[in-house]
Amino acid sequence: MNRSEGYLRKLQQKRLVVRSKKRGLHNGTRQSSKFGSSLEFSDYRVYQPGDDVRQIDWNVYGRTQKHYIKRFLDEQEISIAIYLDGTTSMRHIATKWHLAKELAAALSYLVLKEEDRLFFSLIPTSGTRPLKKKGSIYSKKTFLDIINLDTKAKTGEFVKLLEQSLVKKHQLSILITDGMEDISLLDSVFKKMKAFKQEIWLFQVLSTEEVSPSYSGDMKLIDSERETAVNVSMNDAILIDYQKRMERHTEELERLCRRYGGAFMQLTEERDLSTFLLRDMVKKRLIQ
Template sequence: MNIKNTILPPEWSSKIRRYCLQSHSKIRGQYKGSHRSQRFGSSLEFSDFREYHSGDDVRQIDWNVYARTEKYYIKRFLDEQEMRVHILLDTTKSMSQEVKWMVAKQLTVALGAMVLNQDDHLSFSFVSEKNVPPFRRKGASFQKAFEQIVAQLEEPTIAGDFTDHAMKVIPKDLTVLIIISDGLEPIEKWRTFLKQTPKVAGDIRFLQIQTTQEIAPAYTGDVELLDMETKESLNVSMSQTVFNSYQQLRERHQSQLIALCQQYGISFLPVNTNDGIQHILFQQLLKVHWIG
C-alpha cells in the first residue's frame, strides 16, 4: 500500500487486534455480532435456568434438572448482537495544526480498526463543505479501506463552528458515539450540540485533542498570534499578566466543558499530543476502560 494511504505503522495491526471497544450500553444492533446483548436469544452461550411456562419451546427443557427436581426448567442463552459505533471527527480549521491533525487521524483509524475487527458496525463522518456520504461498513475486511479514507483526508479548512453542523452527519440508533475534537468552540455552542447527542447513542465519548502550546504557551516577548479560524492576527506582548489571563480563560472553558459532559452523561477524556499516539491509545484509553 502507498505510504500516503497509511496512518499507523504496519506492525501495529496485530497489537490493535488484541483490543476492542468496551461499552456497558445496551447493544442496539439487530444483527449477530460478538457482544452480549441485554436480552436472551439463541446463541450457544448458556446464561441460566428458569421454570417452564406454557408456550415455551419444549426443546429447551433440561431433562437432567427435571430428573433431580421433578420440575420443568428451560435453559436460557445469551443473545449476541453487534455494536453500532460512529466516529465523528472535527475537521474545522483549529484542528489543522500538523501534530494535532495527525494524532486525531491516528486515533480515528485505531478505534475504527478495533470496531471492525470485532465484526461490529462502524460508521464515520466529518463536517464538510461538500456532501460527503459517511463511511458505513462491518467486518475486518474493510479495515484497510477505512484507513485509506482517513489518511486521504485533507488538512482541515472548514470555516465556522464544528458544533453547528455535527448533528446533521450523525446516524441514529447508535451504541457508541465517539467525538474527536479539540473542544475549542464556545461553551454555548457545545451545550446546544451535546444536549442532543443522548438521543442518538447510549454511550457517548468525547476525546479532546490538545497540544502543549494550547495548554501552556511558551511564547515570550512581542508576538503576532494568528486565529486559525478567522485568519485574523493579533499583536500581543506575552507578559505574565497576559499569560495568567489566558490560563484563567482556558481553565474556565475546560471546566465548563467537563461540567457539560457530566450533565449529559458523556465520558470525557482530554489527551495531549505530546504524549504520543502509543501512550494515548494503549495506556490512557485502557486506564479509563474505553478499550480492553
Template sequence: MTKELLLQSEWQKRIGSSKLATKSKLRGQHKGSHRSNRFGSSMDFSDFREYHAGDDVRQVDWNVYARTEKYFIKRFLDEQEMRVHILLDASKSMVHPEKWLLARQLALALGQLVLQNDDRLSFSVISAQPVIPFRKKGATYKQAFAHTIASLQRPSLKDSFVQHAMKQLAKGQTVLILITDGLEPIAEWEALIQRLPRYAGDIRIIQIETQEEMKPNFTGDVELYDIETDEKLNISVSNQIIQQYINKKAEHEKKFQLLCAKYGVATIQLVAEEGFSSAFFHRLKKANWIM
C-alpha cells in the same frame, strides 16, 4: 499516504488483540460478536426457566427433568452487533500537524476495533471538503477504512465543528465517539451535548490539545493569527497575559467537563505531543474505553 504511515505494524498487532468496551445496551438487530441483555439463540448458556405452553420443546433439558420430574428449558444469551459512529473534527483549529496526526490515528484504530469484531462502523468528518460517510460492517473493510482515513485532507473548515455535528449523526448507535479539541464556546457545546443522548447509549468525547495551547511559551511583541477566522491582532505578550489565558482556558475546561458530566458524556483529554501509543494503549485502556 498509506495506513502504514499512520499506524506502525507493531501497533497494528496490539490493536488486533483489543476490543472496544461499552456498558451500553446493544441495539443492533443483526448478529455480531457481543452479548446483549436479551435472550436468543447463541451458544452462551445463561440459566433455566420453567417450561410454558408454546416454548420450543427442543430447549427442554431432559437431564434436569430426570432429576426433578419438572420441565425446564435452557436460556441462551443473544448476540448482537455493536453500532459505533466516529465523528472527526477537521476544522482549522485541528490543523496542528501532531494534533491532526493523532486525531486520524485514533479514528483509524478505533474504527478497526469495530470492524475486526464484526460490528457496524459509521465514520464521518466535519470538513471544508465533502467526505462521503463510511458505513460498513466486518473485518473485510479494514483496508477500505484505512484508505478513507489516509485520504483525508488537511483541516481547513473555518466554521464551527459543533454547529455542523448534528447533520452527521444517526440514531440507534451503541457508541458515539467525537474526536475534537473542544475549543468552541461552551454555549455551542451545550446546544449539541444535550441532544446527543438521543443518538447513542454510550457517548464519548476525545479532546486533543497541544502543549502550546495548554501553556503558551512565548512573550514579547507578537502578531496573533486566528486560524479559524483569519483575523490578526498585534499584541505585547507578558507573563500576566499568559496567566490570564491559562486561567480562562481552565475555566472553559471546567465548564466543559461539568456539562459532559451533566448529560452522561465520558471525556478524555489527550496531549498531541505524547503520541499515539501513550494515548491509545495507556490512556484509553486505563479509562476502560478499550480492553
C-alpha cells in the same frame, strides 16, 4: 514499521467498552445477555486473535485449510459514529491534525474488527462523504484511509456543523476535536445525542503550543477560523492567564460530559498514542 502499524497488532486484542444496548441480531462478535434462541447456530466467521480456540470448526479447517469459528445468534452488533473535527483550527497545526486522525483511525479499527458498524464523518462534510462500513475485512484499509485523510475546505465552527450532521441510530457517538468552542453550543449537541439514547465520548486533542505556549514580545495573532487578526504584546502575566482559562475550559468540558453520562479524555502531543490507547483508555474503562 511506523508507530501506527506498531500498535495495530496490539489493538487486535482489545475492544471498545460500550454500555448502550446492542441492536441487530447476529452480525457482530459481542455477547448478548439473551439465552434460548441465542444459542442457535447462525454461520461461520474467520478466526481472530483473542477468540476462543475451542470454537474453531476443525471439519471446516480440514476442507479449507482456514480457521473458522461458529457464530451464534447471541453475537449482536452495535453501531458507532465517529465525528472528526476537520475545521481550520484543527488542521492549522500539522502535528495536531495528524494525531487526531491517528486516534480516529485507531478507534475506527477497533469498531470494525469486532464486526460492528462504523459511521465515520469528517466535519465539515463538504468534499467528503461519511464512511459507512461493517466488518473486520475493512478494518485495515479504513485505518489507512483515515490516516491519509486531508481536506482544504473553508470551514465554520465544528459544533454547529456537527449538529446538522448528527445521525440518530447509533449506540455510541465519539467526538474528536480540540473543544475550542462555546460550551453552551456543545451542550445543545449533547442534548440531542442523549435524546437519541446515545452514549457520548469526547476526546480533546491539543498541540503543545495550545497547552503551554512559549510566545513572547509583540506579535500578531490570527484566528484560523474567522481569519481575523489582533496585535498582542506577550508577557508572563498574559501567558499565565491564558493557561488558567484553558484549564477552566477543559474542566467545563469534562463536567459537561459527566452531566450527560459520557466520557472525557484529553490527548496532547506529548502523550504517546499507543500508551493513551492501551493504558489510559483501559484505565478509563473505555477499552478492555
